Structures are given as C-alpha cells and as structure tokens.
Amino acid sequence: MSYYKVEKTDRLEGEIKIQGAKNSALPIIIGSILAGDIVSLYNCPDISDVRDLLDLLEKLGATICFFDNMLYIDGTNIKNMPLTREEMSKTRGSILFLGALTARFGQANLSYPGGCNIGKRPIDIHFDGMSALNIYIYDEEDDMIGAYTEEIIASDVNLKFPSVGATENVMLLATKAKGITRIFNAAKEPEIVDLQDFLNKMGAKIKGAGTDCITIEGVEELHGCSYKIMGDRMVAATYMAATAAIGGRVKLNNIKGEYLREEINVLRKMGCYVKYKKKYIIVSREKKSKLRPMIFIESGPYPAFATDAGTCFVAALLMTKGLSVFRETVFENRYTVAEEFEKMGAIIAVAKGKLVVIDGVDKLVGCQVDAKDLRGGAGLVIAGLMAEGTTIINKVQYIKRGYENIVSDLRRLGAKITEEN
Ligand code: UD1
Numbered sequence: 001m002s003y004y005k006v007e008k009t010d011r012l013e014g015e016i017k018i019q020g021a022k023n024s025a026l027p028i029i030i031g032s033i034l035a036g037d038i039v040s041l042y043n044c045p046d047i048s049d050v051r052d053l054l055d056l057l058e059k060l061g062a063t064i065c066f067f068d069n070m071l072y073i074d075g076t077n078i079k080n081m082p083l084t085r086e087e088m089s090k091t092r093g094s095i096l097f098l099g100a101l102t103a104r105f106g107q108a109n110l111s112y113p114g115g116c117n118i119g120k121r122p123i124d125i126h127f128d129g130m131s132a133l134n135i136y137i138y139d140e141e142d143d144m145i146g147a148y149t150e151e152i153i154a155s156d157v158n159l160k161f162p163s164v165g166a167t168e169n170v171m172l173l174a175t176k177a178k179g180i181t182r183i184f185n186a187a188k189e190p191e192i193v194d195l196q197d198f199l200n201k202m203g204a205k206i207k208g209a210g211t212d213c214i215t216i217e218g219v220e221e222l223h224g225c226s227y228k229i230m231g232d233r234m235v236a237a238t239y240m241a242a243t244a245a246i247g248g249r250v251k252l253n254n255i256k257g258e259y260l261r262e263e264i265n266v267l268r269k270m271g272c273y274v275k276y277k278k279k280y281i282i283v284s285r286e287k288k289s290k291l292r293p294m295i296f297i298e299s300g301p302y303p304a305f306a307t308d309a310g311t312c313f314v315a316a317l318l319m320t321k322g323l324s325v326f327r328e329t330v331f332e333n334r335y336t337v338a339e340e341f342e343k344m345g346a347i348i349a350v351a352k353g354k355l356v357v358i359d360g361v362d363k364l365v366g367c368q369v370d371a372k373d374l375r376g377g378a379g380l381v382i383a384g385l386m387a388e389g390t391t392i393i394n395k396v397q398y399i400k401r402g403y404e405n406i407v408s409d410l411r412r413l414g415a416k417i418t419e420e421n
Contacts, residue, residue, distance in 0.1 A: 001394070001395075001397075001421075002396060002419050002420060002421050003392055003393060003394045003396060003419075003420055004381065004384070004391075004392070004393040004396050004399075004407065004417055004418070004419055004420075005390060005391075005392055005417070005418050005419075005420050006366070006381060006384030006385055006387075006390070006391040006392075006393060006415075006416065006417045007366075007384075007385075007389075007390055007391075007416035007417070008366070008385065008386065008387060008388055008389070008416070009246055009385045009414065009415045009416050009417075010246070010247070011246060011247055011248040011287075011414060012242060012243050012246050012247070012248035012249075012250050012410070012413040012414055012415060013248045013249055013250065013413060013414050014250065014251075014412055014413045014414065015250065015251035015252070015253060016239070016250075016251075016252060016253070016409045016412055016413065017253045017254045018231040018232055018235055018236045018239075018252050018253065018254045018255040019043075019045040019047075019069075019231070019232050019235055019254075019403075019404040019405065020042075020043035020044050020045040020069065020229040020230070020231065020232060021045070021191055021194065021229060021230050021231060021232040021233065021234075022045055022047060022049055022050070022232060022234070022401075022402045023093075023164070023189070023191040023232075023234070024191040024194040024195065024229050024230050025041070025044050025045055025050055025229050026049060026050070026053060026091070026093030026096070027093065027096050027168045027172075027191070027195045028041060028194065028195060028198045028227065028229060029041070029044075029050065029053055029054070029057065029071070029073065030053065030057075030093070030094075030096040030097055030100045030172070031096075031100060031172055031195060031198060031199055031202075032057075032062075032073045032075055032202075033057075033060075033062075033075055033078055033097075033100040033101065033103075033104055034100060034103055034104055034172065034175060034176065034199070034202065034222050035075060035202050035222045035223055035224050035225075036075050036076055036078065036104065036222075037074075037075060037076060037202075037222075037223050037224030038072065038073070038074045038075075038076075038224040039072070039073045039075065039202070039224050039225060039226070039227070040070065040071070040072050040224075040225075040226035040227070041070070041071040041072075041073070041226070041227055041228075041229055042069065042070055042226065042227070042228040042229065043069055043228050043229045043230075043231075043254075044066070044069050044070065044071040044229055045069070045229075045232065045402075045404045046066070046069060046404050047400060047401060047402055047403065047404050048397065048400045048401050049090075049091045049093065049401045049402060050071075052090040052091050052094075053091060053093065053094065054066060054071075055087075056083060056087055056094065056097070057073065057075075057078070059081065059083075059087070060078045060079060060080075060081055061077040061078045061079045061081075062074060062075045062077070062078050063077070078104070080101055080104075080105040080107060080108065082109040082110060082144065083097055083109070083110040083111060084111055085111035085112070085142070085143055085144075087111070088110055088111040088112065088113045089111070089113070091113070091401070092113050092121065092165075093113075093165075094110070094113045095113040095123055095126060095165055095169070096165065096168055096169055096172065097110055098110060098126065098130070098145065098147055098169060099126075099130065099168070099169035099170065099171075099172035099173045100172050101147075102130070102135055102147045102148075102149060102152070102173060103152065103172050103173050103175060103176040104176070106148065106149050106150070106152075107146070107147060107148045107149070108145075108146070108147045109140065109144055109145070109146050109147075110144065110145055111142075111143050111144050111145070112143055112145065121331075123165070123166075125159055125160060125161060125163045125166040126163070126165060126166040126169045126170075128157075128159075128160070128166075129157045129159060129166050129167075129169060129170040129183070130147065130169060130170065130173060132155045132156070132157045132170075133149075133152050133153060133154065133155055133157070133170065133173050133174060133177055133181065134149055134150075134151060134152060134153040134155075135147050135148070135149045135152065135173065136148045136149065151178060152173055152174070152176055152177040152178065152218070153177060153178050153179065154174060154177040154178060154179030154180050154181040154216070154218055155179075155181060156181070156182045156184065157170055157174075157181060157182070157183045157184065158184045158185060159183065159184065159185045159186060159187075160185070161185070161301075162185050162186060162187040162188065162212065162301045163187060164187040164189050164191070164192065164301075166187075167183060167186045167187040167192055167214070168187075168192065168195055170183050171183070171192075171195060171196070171199065171206065171209075171214065171216060172199075174216035174218060175199055175204040175206065175216060175218065175219065175222065176218055176219070176220075176222075177216070177218035178218055179217075179218055180215060180216070180217050180218070181215070181216045181218070182213060182214070182215050182216075183213065183214040183216070184212065184213055185212055186208075186209075186211075186212055186213060186214045187301060187302070188209075188210055188211060188212060188301070188302050188303065189301075189302040190210070190230065190233065190256075190259045190302070191230070192209045192210065192214075193209040193210045194229065194230045195209070196209035196210075196214070197209075197227070198225070198227045199222075201225040201226075201227050202222040202223055202224070202225045203219055203221065203222045203223050204216070204219060204222060205217035205218075205219060230256070231254040231255035231256065232255070232402075233255070233259050233260055233306065233309075234306065234308040234309060234375070234402070235402070235403060235404075236252050236255040236260060236281060237260060237263050237306065237308070237309035237312060237313075238309075238312045238375075238378045238381075238382070238403075238406075239252055239283075239409065239410075239413075240252070240260070240263065240264075240267060240272075240274075240281065240283045241267075241309070241312035241313050241315065241316045241382060242312070242316070242381070242382045242385060242410065242415075243272070243283045243284070243285065243413075244267055244270055244272045244283065244285055244291060244316045245291070245315065245316035245319075245382050245385065245386055246382075246385050246386065246415075247285050247286060247287045248284065248285070248413070248414070249282070249283070249284035250282070250283050250284070250413055251280055251281070251282045252280060252281045252282075252283070253279065253280045254279065254280075255279070255280065255281055256278055256279065257276020257277060257278070257280070257281045258276070258278070260276075260281065261303065262303060262304055262305045262306070263305060263306065263309050263313075264276060264281070266294060266297055266305060266313065267283065269292065269294060270291050270292050270294060270316075270317075270320070271285065271289050271290065271291055271292045272284065272285045272291075273285065290320075290321070291316065291317070291319075291320045292320065292322075293317060293320045293321065293322035293323055293324040293358075293360060294313075294317060294324045294325070294326075295323065295324065295325055296325050296326075296327070297310075297313060297324075297325070297326045297327070298326075298327040298329060299326075299327070299328050299329055299330055300329050300330065301330070307328060307329075307330040307331055307334065308375050309375075310326060310328055310334060310356075310375070311334065311335070311337055311375045311376045311378065311379035312375065312378055312379050312382055313326070314326055314335075314341075314348075314356055314358060314379060315341070315379035315380070315382040315383045315386075316382060317358050317360065318341060318344075318346045318348065318358060318360065318361065318364060318383060318386065319360055319361055319362070319363070319364060319386055320358075320360040321360045322359075322360055323357065323358070323359055323360075324357075324358040324360070325355070325356070325357050325358075326355075326356040326358070327354060327355050327356070328353075328354045328355075328356065329354070332353050332354065333353040334353070334354075334373075334375075334376070335350040335353060335354075335356050335376075336372050336373070336376065337372060337373070337376030337377075337379050337380065338350045338356065340369040340370060340372075340376075340380055340383075341364075341379075341380075341383055343367050343368075343369055344364045344365055344366065344367055344369065344383055344384075344387050344391065345361055345363065345364045345365045345387075346358070346361060346364060346383070347359040347360075347361055363387075363388055364383055364386050364387035364388065365387055365388050365389060366384060366387040366388060366389035366390045366391035366392075367391065367392075368391075368392045368394065369384075369391060369392070369393055369394070370393075370394045370395045371393055371394065371395045371396055371397075371398040371399050372395070372398065373398055374398050374399060374401050374402045374403075375402075376398075377393065377395070377396065377398045377399035378399060378402075378403065378406065380393050381393065381399070381406060381410070381417065384417070385410075385415055385416070385417070396419070407419045
C-alpha cells in the first residue's frame with residue numbers, strides 16, 4: 001500500500017491543467033450504454049473510480065481502449081447482466097447503471113451501490129423518479145435491486161430533493177421514453193449540463209439542464225459520438241484552497257471559473273485575490289496578507305458552496321486566527337476527517353456530523369494520519385503542507401478515486417509531497 005509523505009511548504013507558484021471531471025465522466029461513461037455504438041471521450045480523468053466503472057462495462061461486453069485521457073467505448077455488444085454487490089460496491093456512481101440498462105434493455109438487476117463513507121446515502125429519490133416513468137422497481141435476494149418495464153413512458157417527475165444522481169438516472173431513462181418528460185426540482189450542477197450536452201450529441205433531445213426544470217423528448221435511437229468532458233470543479237477547488245492555505249500564486253487551466261462562483265466568493269472573503277475567465281482561474285495570496293477566518297460557510301446543492309469542497313476549505317482555515325464555522329447540509333457524516341486534523345494539533349469540533357467549528361491554531365504538527373474518504377483525504381494533504389515536520393497520509397486509495405495527479409500537480413507548484421511505497 002502506498003502513502004503520501006508531505007512536508008511543510010512555504011509557497012505554491014505556477015500553473016497546472018485541471019483534469020476532467022469525475023462527476024461528469026461517471027454518468028457520461030454509463031450513458032454511453034444507451035447508444036450501442038462507438039463513443040469517444042476526451043479529457044477523461046484516469047482515476048480509480050473511472051477504471052472500476054470501465055471494468056463493469058467490460059464485464060457487460062463493451063470493448064474499451066483508454067490511454068492519454070482518451071477513452072473509446074464500443075458498446076455494440078453490451079448485454080444485460082446482473083451487477084453484484086462486489087462489483088457495485090467500488091463506486092457510488094454505479095447506481096446509474098440502473099437507469100442506463102433499463103433504458104437500453106427494459107430491465108436491470110444490480111446490487112445497492114458503494115462509495116465514500118460520508119453517511120447514509122439512500123436511493124429512494126432515484127426509485128421515485130424512475131417509477132414515475134413506468135419502471136417497476138423491486139427488491140431481490142441478497143440486497144439486489146430489480147427494475148423492469150414493458151415501455152418507458154414519459155411523465156412529469158417531481159424530485160423531493162435536487163439529487164444529482166437521481167436527476168441523472170431519470171435523464172438517462174427519459175431519453176428513451178415515449179413522450180416528453182419534465183424533471184422538476186432537478187439538480188443544477190454543471191455536470192448535469194455536461195451530461196445533457198453529451199446525450200444530445202448522441203441524438204437525445206434534452207433542454208433545461210442547469211435550471212431546476214429539465215425537459216426531455218424521448219427518442220427511439222441514439223448513436224455514437226465524440227465528446228470532451230468538462231474540467232473538474234472539485235479538483236480546482238482543492239488547489240484553490242491549498243493556495244489560500246499555503247500562500248503563493250497559482251493559475252488553474254481547463255476550468256470555467258463561473259462554475260466555482262460561490263467558492264471564489266468565500267476565498268475572496270478569506271482575503272485571497274481571485275481572477276477567473278472561461279478557461280482559467282488565478283488564485284493568489286501573499287504571505288503578508290493573513291487569511292481571514294470565516295464565521296459562516298454553508299454547503300448546499302449548486303449553485304451554493306459545494307459539499308465536496310468543504311473539507312479542503314476547512315483544512316485551509318485550521319491555522320487562521322479566530323473562529324470559523326462551516327455547516328454541512330448535504331451529507332450527514334462528512335467530517336470524520338476532523339479526528340485526523342486533531343491528531344495534527346488542530347482545534348476543531350463537529351456537532352452532529354454537520355456543524356464544524358474551527359479555532360485557528362498557530363501551528364499544526366505532522367504525524368501519521370488516515371484518509372477515510374476522497375475529499376477528507378484531500379483536506380489532509382492541505383493540512384500536511386501547512387504542518388511542521390512530516391505528515392504521512394495512509395489509505396491514499398481513497399484520494400486516488402478522484403484525483404488523477406494530486407502529487408505531481410502539487411509538486412509542479414512547489415509543494416513538498418511524494419508518494420512512497
Ligand atoms: C453526487 C456527486 C458527489 C456530490 C453530490 C452532491 C457523483 C458521482 N457524485 O453524489 O460527489 O457530493 O452529488 O453534490 O456525481 N439522497 C437521498 N435519496 C436519494 C438520493 C440522494 O436521500 O435517492 C440524499 C443523499 O443521501 C445526500 C443528498 O441527497 O444526503 C445528496 O445526494 P445526491 O445529490 O444524490 O448525491 P450523489 O448523486 O450521490
């Protein structure tokens with residue numbers, strides 16, 4: 001098992017290209033099932049979540065070729081097969097096989113999905129949305145779920161919460177439905193827009209993604225296409241938070257600044273200079289301007305502050321003089337990383353898994369810590385760069401689920417971090 005060795009770093013400086021978005025790549029790769037044809041994806045992140053998903057597609061009969069962030073999927077011979085608990089447990093995104101396989105074959109059988117340990121993650125909203133399109137969903141033995149339909153029939157769908165995954169599952173299904181589906185209270189995340197643009201390139205008729213009402217006119221057939229996946233907002237947010245924490249000047253390319261407006265507002269309030277355009281973001285903070293504490297940051301569905309960016313911003317605030325308060329509203333137990341921050345000397349309290357209070361300390365001290373989930377692990381990297389001495393981060397497989405090059409990216413910016421075995 002490898003680990004990261006992180007040393008105190010005084011400044012980050014330079015520019016890097018942001019990888020393709022994990023949360024776009026996963027639905028788009030699964031969405032390719034709908035075509036039964038060849039799909040070419042550019043800017044696809046080479047992360048373990050993507051590799052795990054490709055293993056499942058191969059098992060279903062797809063032919064895959066993946067190199068240099070270019071991914072070719074020939075889905076002509078995909079067959080409908082059950083996906084077991086072991087196969088589904090690796091990534092949460094695999095729940096979208098339910099919509100995609102049902103859209104293509106009229107039925108699906110799979111286990112409940114896995115994913116990061118950030119609290120209970122029910123899938124009732126997925127089921128409600130799919131049931132509205134005439135899909136019969138039932139429990140099978142051994143924790144398996146079955147979905148079956150004679151015909152996918154379009155309908156109005158009201159989501160009780162703008163769940164990203166449920167919006168995507170309904171979009172995939174409705175693409176092949178008879179008639180016009182409208183999803184109300186849809187998730188508005190940029191990755192939903194990316195999925196819409198991809199499906200439309202395959203011949204779907206979808207509009208409204210990015211707003212809370214998505215309209216999908218069902219089509220009989222889809223075809224192959226080539227598509228470039230958008231840049232990863234959460235990887236950009238990680239490096240932005242790292243620059244705020246350490247100080248320096250960093251330019252992030254291949255990322256649309258507009259998609260991180262709320263995170264940028266927070267950084268500016270914390271005392272950073274941020275400039276952004278359509279294809280890049282520049283963040284800078286010189287050492288003489290101290291980071292300011294944030295009395296209240298609250299996560300929420302897009303366009304609110306992203307839940308996935310929270311742990312990195314909390315890490316950046318660990319050494320900011322004064323009290324900072326962060327309220328997590330999306331997931332119930334995202335802050336188990338707080339225990340690891342405490343081992344490094346941070347003063348941090350988490351109430352009911354959701355309300356995080358930080359009293360900034362003068363110094364953090366490196367020690368052995370464990371990544372317990374993807375974004376918490378990224379937060380530990382930032383804390384390690386701030387801490388005196390050496391921080392050893394174990395269980396980095398969690399971090400690799402979503403970050404293609406966190407070590408080499410940060411090294412390029414001057415960070416003292418290496419991967420060791
Ligand atoms: C996606 C992202 C994840 C991000 C999250 C919120 C992917 C692969 N993952 O996850 O990185 O943190 O959006 O922006 O895109 N919920 C229910 N019932 C459901 C579905 C969700 O109660 O049927 C709850 C969840 O438990 C959670 C909240 O709704 O508390 C948000 O979940 P959702 O938006 O569905 O997130 P994911 O699609 O799982």
